Amino acid sequence: MSRTPSLDVKRERVTVALTGASGVQYGIRLIECLITLGCxxxxxVSKAAQVVIATETEEKWPSDSQRLQEVLCQRFNASSEQIKVYGRENWMSPVASGSGAPHKMVICPCSTGTLSAIATAASNNLIERAADVALKERRQLILVHREAPYHEVHLQHMLTLTRMGALVMPASPGFYHNPKTVNDMVDFIVARILDQLGFDQSLMPRWGEAV
Structure with a gap:
């Protein structure tokens, strides 16, 4: 999947949150690529995301965080040190505190409800709290929003988050690479996320590169 990484990825820690918007394939593929990179x-995973995963994919993700961690380790051929799954109210997890949280977080897909909660610092669950930590600690936060169209409040919240340092990155796949499958379109977005995170990737050629 990857050429030589641009960072010492074996030491990179990344939080990936899946929420209840359509497009969980983006988040699942992102986790796979990050594991391949050695992160x-x-x-x-939100409760709504569990519903979407069951609806949009053939995967079975248990609601119990420990069991889900075992499933994902097996799914991605990873060790228990590489994948950590935390429940929605696990306030003692590293991602809940600025002293322990990773320096990079991606919410993929990001529902409009989650985006709004983060913009208002609601912190009602661990996903919202982890994003709030990323913002307050001036760390990288990418929100892969997956809903359309937008009304005024959606746009106001996107502007608020952008001004706070987050990157709002709607899942808008391009077509200049002539995608042949849905997976090609998923990889387009995941490649852009990896670019933003600072990882070298070979999922998709950049504009001007030979295909």
Whole structure:
């Protein structure tokens, strides 16, 4: 999947949260790529995301965080040190505190409800709290929003988050690479996320590169 990484990825820790928007394939593929790169990945899954995963994919993700961690380790051929799954109210997890949280977080897909909660610092669950930590600690936060169209409040919240340092990155796949499958379109977005995170990737050629 990857050429030589641009960072010492074996020491990179990334939080990936999946929320209840359509497009969980983006988040699942992102986790797979980060594991392939050697990252340590903290996985957060909302209750709504569990419903979407069951609806949009053939995967079976248990609601129990410990069992889910075992399933994902097996799914991605990773060790228990590489994938950590935390429940929605696990306030003692590293991602809940600025002293222990990774320096990079991606919410993929990001529902409009989650985006709004983060913009208002609601912190009602671990996903929202982890994002709030990323913002207050001036760490990298990418929100892969997956809903359309937008009304005024959606746009106001996107502007608020952008001004706070987050990157709002709607899942808008391009077509200039002539995608042949749905997986090609998923990889387009995941490649852009990896670029933003600072990882070298070979999922998708950049504009101007030979295909």
């Amino acid at each position: 340590e990945v903290s996985v957060l």
